[in-house]
Amino acid sequence: NAGVTQTPKFRVLKTGQSMTLLCAQDMNHEYMYWYRQDPGMGLRLIHYSVGEGTTAKGEVPDGYNVSRLKKQNFLLGLESAAPSQTSVYFCASSRGAVGSYNEQFFGPGTRLTVL
Amino acid sequence: GQQVMQIPQYQHVQEGEDFTTYCNSSTTLSNIQWYKQRPGGHPVFLIQLVKSGEVKKQKRLTFQFGEAKKNSSLHITATQTTDVGTYFCAGPGRGSTLGRLYFGRGTQLTVWP
Numbered sequence: 001n002a003g004v005t006q007t008p009k010f011r012v013l014k015t016g017q018s019m020t021l022l023c024a025q026d027m028n029h030e031y032m033y034w035y036r037q038d039p040g041m042g043l044r045l046i047h048y049s050v051g052e053g054t055t056a057k058g059e060v061p062d063g064y065n066v067s068r069l070k071k072q073n074f075l076l077g078l079e080s081a082a083p084s085q086t087s088v089y090f091c092a093s094s095r096g097a098v099g100s101y102n103e104q105f106f107g108p109g110t111r112l113t114v115l
Numbered sequence: 116g117q118q119v120m121q122i123p124q125y126q127h128v129q130e131g132e133d134f135t136t137y138c139n140s141s142t143t144l145s146n147i148q149w150y151k152q153r154p155g156g157h158p159v160f161l162i163q164l165v166k167s168g169e170v171k172k173q174k175r176l177t178f179q180f181g182e183a184k185k186n187s188s189l190h191i192t193a194t195q196t197t198d199v200g201t202y203f204c205a206g207p208g209r210g211s212t213l214g215r216l217y218f219g220r221g222t223q224l225t226v227w228p
Contacts, residue, residue, distance in 0.1 A: 031214050033215075033216075040124065040220070041220065042121075042203065042218050042219065042220035042221050043158065043203065043218045043221075045215060048214065048215060050214045058215070090157055090158070092158075094214075096214075097207065097213045097214035098145075098213075099145075099146070099165070100163060102146075102148075102207050102214070102216065103148065103160045103163060104148075104150075104158075104160065104205075104216060105160070106157040106158045106159070107157060108156075108157050109157050
C-alpha cells in the first residue's frame, strides 16, 4: 500500500495563477483533510471531507476550494494564488471519527511558493 | 471554538537530558493523540490516550492523559539526536466538528550532541 500520496511535491506559481493539488489514499478511508503548515503556526486545517461527495470548511478556508468526487481522492484548488498561500500543504486521511479510527495518516506534503 | 494549546514552542536540550512538552485543551477530550514530525518530513502518529489518568510508555517516551481529560504531556527520558523533530498533540472535535482533529502548534525539539 502506498498510503497517502500527494502530487506535485513542489510547485512555484506566479500571483494570480491557479493550480490543483491532488491527494490520493489507498486505505479506503472515509475522512480526508487538507492542512497548511507555516513556520511557528503548526498545522492549520483548510478543508476536510467526511465522505465521498462531501466537504466542509476548516480553520483557514478562504482562497481555497476542494472536491471529493471519488472516495480515494481529495483535490485542493487555488483559483488565484497569492503570496500569502506560500506554504507546505499536507493531505491526511483517517478511517473514521471515533476512537482509534480518527488516527490520521499524512502524505509527504507539497511545497508551494507563490511569487 | 475548541482550542488545543501546547508549550513550550521550542526546546533545546543536550543529548542525554530529559524533555517534556505539555498540551492543554479548552474542552474535555474523548481522546488525545500525539504525532511526531521529523525535519522536512510529515507528521506521523505516535500514540492515542483514551482513559482518564492514562499513562503509556514507548521505550524512552512517556505519555500521560490528565484526570480531567483536558491536558496531556509527553516526556522523553535521556534524549537522543534521533528524537529531533516537532511533537504535536491533537484532540478530536465534537458534535458538528466530529471528524476533525484540533492540533496544538507543536514543540520543536533540538538535541545537540
